[in-house]
Amino acid sequence: GEDVEQSLFLSVREGDSSVINCTYTDSSSTYLYWYKQEPGAGLQLLTYIFSNMDMKQDQRLTVLLNKKDKHLSLRIADTQTGDSAIYFCAESMDGNNRKLIWGLGTSLAVNP
């Protein structure tokens, strides 16, 4: 079945690293995405990873993919207060990425 799961809340101190986890069920997923949603704003694509990759790094963001366990994580280094938002994990359901299946989102609170 189609299901993407995330922990709902994460609280970190400013300057620490944040790790947001996601599990998915469909082994045929081709791309996995991380989006950020701030209050009153649209969904912003942060990064994505192709299913044949293990890791992708983009500035302060590191994505790790364990395809065997269907586990995806997003690590944010040196977390800032501006990183406070809801982070959504999404998987594509076909090779053309026409349909994304989303998790419920992880609300990240960064404390000064």
Add this chain to the structure above:
Amino acid sequence: DTGVSQDPRHKITKRGQNVTFRCDPISEHNRLYWYRQTLGQGPEFLTYFQNEAQLEKSRLLSDRFSAERPKGSFSTLEIQRTEQGDSAMYLCASSMGQGSGTDTQYFGPGTRLTVL
């Protein structure tokens, strides 16, 4: 601003009324998607267009919902005889529509619908 735009940003209506939302995608994007997001949930796929053709519709899209993209550019989503359960954020996204690759979806700010 060359991003995805949606209008209106907020809509309050009474139960039983019809509402229509508009989405203007990024120019030259061939694909356009509609999602619905309720509080505390992730977006739920509703439908998508490849140019002017509506290629997929979710089971969530009851017969009260209709979407069009007549010229392959902007799209409208109409909800007839609104119900309180239709209250949600309606999100539009667009993508290049590449045959392969990530074909990243870019989202608009959404239209928040409140049905009283």
